[in-house]
Amino acid sequence: MEVDKDDKDDLGVAGSGLLGAAGSDDVGVTEGSAALGGPLQDEKDTQSSEFVLRSDSVRSYAESIGLSTNQIGEEAIIFMSRNLRQILQDASRIMFHGKREYLMAKDIDMALKASGLEPLYGSVAGEHIPFRFASGGGRELHFGDDKEIELTDLSAAPIPKVPMGVSLRAHWLAIEGVQPAIPDNPPAQSKDQLQQESSNPLTKLNNPDAKENKLSQVLQSKPTKLKNMETVNVKQLATHELSVEQQLYYKEITEACVGSDEGRRAEALQSLACDPGLHQMLPRLCTFIAEGVRVNVVQHNLAILIYLMRMVKSLLENQTLFLEKYLHELIPAVITCIVSRQLCTRPDVDNHWALRDFASRLMANICKNFNTSTNSVQIRITRMFSEAMKNVKSPLVAHYGAIAGLQELGPEVIKVFIVPHIKYIADRVDQANDPNIMASSMGNIDKIAATHIRNLIIKSVSPVLKGIRPPPDILEEYKAEYGSFGPLLHAAVTRLRQSSKTSSSSSGSASGSSSGGVGGNVPSARSVMPGSNPVMGQPGNQQPRIYVMSTNATSGVQNTPVQMVMSPTVGTPSPTNASGQPRMMIQTPGGGVQGVFIQPQNPQ
């Protein structure tokens, strides 16, 4: 009986510590394993002996309440373990009745109370209790951190905000069995599902919903005909009908995004970035962006292009959308905004550089999110940029775009694709600065471009150079390797080295993994880009170039029955409205501007 009492005291004093010492898995398992039954159900494989507390931890508790360790026998340890388990099981029951899935300190308090023990007052922590670990003298110990709190600090501290009162909020979870796509509800289609559908459109056929479809029934009953009919069927399934509300929403969003009201645009972009349930409108939105870029590049409408890129950004941010299906529309549009020869009416004054930088960041983001071994987006993008950069005929602004696009893709890409060509770029820049060409206005534009390129190169390349070049920086070497950029790069690298020395950051190189790459010439650079040129507009054309990349041949969106007439002249006399704000017009074949201009094509 005496042992019994001691044990209970022990539990009372150091109960929370016991949990930690019993092995963190004990606590971890009780948390969130309600679905799997008893709190200890998960530990099926472990032997029963592991439920027993370790003898040294029991001894340390005993010491903490002034018992000599000799008094604690094996018996007491088993007894304590049993009691502890009993309490944990009671606590897990209390946890369930509290409608929770994770155990809280108060559950254990109540379990102690229910079994007639004194609860552990004061151990109720709002957050996770951090356990510290200490070892020494061959013993290991877990203990809770017990901070000392200065009473004066506590009394002087401002009174915390009163927590908000309980309130009720109602929303429609389902309307006649269908869950409406509102922020209160989870997205109708999970991201995995969308991904599955985009990678394998046939899965849709196996969907229970599709089974009602007559054609698919035919398909399923006669598998021999599957091959012939497959394409027809997939097309048919890809038709989307938008509800009136969705059409209104689409109209509002697109108008707000390219309109003149900055406040509305912010709201619209916010909506694109956050709202679930946009996936039905996604094909339209992507077409809107792609077509919008196509038209406004011709028009040199810098503002609209920026707005469209901001839409792309919002769509990328939306966690509920899966954009892979629409990359073939988005990527060309974004790339156009990066490398197009002219994006604005007055290239010498307007800040189209910002658009190119912004679009480059978007591109890098797309590569980061959607690059897979099958679509190899990043490889193709990189290859295209580097081709554009090396092209002698393309103007300097396009060079700038290509470099900007490449340098966003990370230090490794800079090392392989930019560093070896710095000299060539430097030569082009020198040509632009040649006073003989300066005479024309074109020369002026090129000069500005040259300045931007120089700044960009120095900003992005110097950290990489610092990593790949061994420390003694010799000006002559730099000059030889990087041409006219040599001195500038030399200065920047030296500065970087000094600052890193003074800030005593111990970490090594920026690009880390590179070790053998002395100098800028990496002989294997070309082997990274196998194959031929990607599909790409011919440089030197007078037409604005749209780079088209196909991502997925089976993607169903080319079938999306969108009828759009894009004309800057029909409908309104001028593409610029009264406020001077450029507008893009989208028209129905029937004429007249309507919000509803997407008609699902009638199959057959």
Place this chain on the structure above:
Amino acid sequence: MAAVPSPPTPTSSPAPLPSPLPPSASASASNPTPAPLIMPSAIKKEEPDSELSRVLKFLQENQLGDAAEKVKRAFATSSPSTASSSSAATGIKTEPATPNVGSQPNNVLASYESEGDPRLYERVYHDLVEFVHNSLDLYRHELALILYPVFVHMYLELIYNSHESTGKDFLDRFSVIQETFFQEDIKKLSFISKKEHMAGSELMENFQTSQFTVRMSRDTYSQLRQQKKYMSEKKYTILWNIIQEHLYLDVYEGIARNKGQIVSTAGGVVGEANRQANRTKIFHGLPKEPDLANYLSVAAESEDPGEEGDKAKKKKAKKDLSFLRKQRNDPNAPSANRMPFPELKDGDKIEKAKKYRELQKRLRLTNESLPSACFYTVLNAKESVTAVELSDDSTLIALGFANASVQVWSLLPYKLKPLKPAETLMDIDQDADDVFHRMMDDNKGEAFKEFLGHSGPVYGLSFDPNKDFLISCSEDGSIRLWSLQTWTCIVNFRGHMSPVWQVLFSPLGYYFASCGHDKTARLWSTEQSQSLRIFAGHFSDVDCIAFHPNGNYVASGSSDRSVRLWDCVTGACVRLMTGHKKSISCVQFSVDGRFLVTGGEDRRILVWDVVYGHLLGDFESHGKRIIALGFSRGGSTLASASFDNSIKLWNFEKFTSELNLEEVNVTHNPNVDKDSKRLHMATFYTKDTGIAGLHFTRRNLLIGVGAFH
């Protein structure tokens, strides 16, 4: 004394005591109410004679001679009749506990006394496993049922005789071959590693006070008997002793069950229900509704005053009447006076009539016309909402919190108003038409009212059908009755000494039931502070309860993985249903009273036939523990909510229409319908809101309530 859990006796319960439920109309404070009755099932057969005599003396002192007589008779016949009836029925010599076992409670353990060589146990058990595995497929699964109880008792025998290390080896070696749903119990068992530990363990108590029930066909049993001849060496006596003393083999005529059937009903802490446990007739029908013809027109008037002409009104009333007349007398319904209920008042009848008018306008739920669902999210109450309840007419919602408070919110735009103080009430003209309106204090209307009184988390809430009262139960062991007129606490019911998990008003009002950590469920009335019945028999916490629609029965689900049905009139356990593999978290009767639906921690929703206690359906589709179940008005659809943040709808009408209930009888187990996909109608996921309660409005709008995580 009554709270001591006792085993379900294999014999039919002793003759029911005359149970004078207080006739509500006459019950007044001055009359001394009868002492709480001792439940027949709660009387331990093994009670020593001295205790029996004390009971008899107590009964005689209280002028309950009749009851005393019956107790005496029942006690005198119980033990011998058990043996004789079971052996007569089955012709086998397995008998319940030998007489000397129970003479003193402590001696239950003594039956583990054995001189057997500890080393033999492993060999013997191994041979038994071999025998089961080598037996014919037809019998193997039924024979396998004895493996677990034999395993447990062998281990306990080893421990009792101080062979600790052998016991541990035995446990380690054979625990892996036991069914997964017993593993949890085995882990508890592993903590009994000394003779001294055997007292005080919940699991131990269950095993020592009851025999593990195993049902097997006659053929299977004869297999076992034959085997006994082969295993007749001396070392096998330990095995046969255990089977004889600690197992109750319930032998039935007919072919052995197949694996699926066995698995579906296995899982109880002390085995399955034996046949006798589910023999009692149950009145599962619904009583005839009171005549509401006169009130329907009143209800109609109050609903749409002056909108329709007299003619239209009469027509409507007639239509309603025809609806009521269609009700036939259900042969399965209990007689109206089987359980006394207070007379309905005029106001109640009008309220009822209103309800029927509403119900007539309800949406018929089918696969084509799915219900709409409205979800109420409780904001700023992270981790603290412990109970949720909506009133039957869906106008009030009650929330119970972990901080011991209860809040009642109005779901209509009206404010909640208290009664005026007594002095002003005196002045009100009692004959005025709008007397109820005038009684309310308009100045003190609030959007919600808060009740403070409990001292622990509030785990259960229930509205009185007339919306006069709210009842709540709490971790502090108390049950409180709150008035929704004065918004104050009226009664504090004491009886449970440990947390009360759920409390529930009878569908007809006046009575309510509670269940809790003390392994009992109790029946109370609003007029008496003592409980009327104590339903004892579960081996672990009673986690959930449900009232039968006719108010005569209470179903309870427990952590001992069994569902029991209790008769409120006799207090006896009339059905014992096993099949859940983990603890049960919610129970619900179907609207017609024929079926019982339970959901558990094992993620399954089981449907039971109340008439015979058979398992009929098994819907397994949720990803986590089931929290709540609800039937649509009309009973065609079952809604289930789970910890996986989803609400699923099931086509219950289709399920029942496809059942062939004619063929079913007591001994013949029907096949369990496991095709949950066929019956699944819809799934609604919440974003990240745990669901705490489900409710169907009278027009079949589904309402879910939960707290945002």
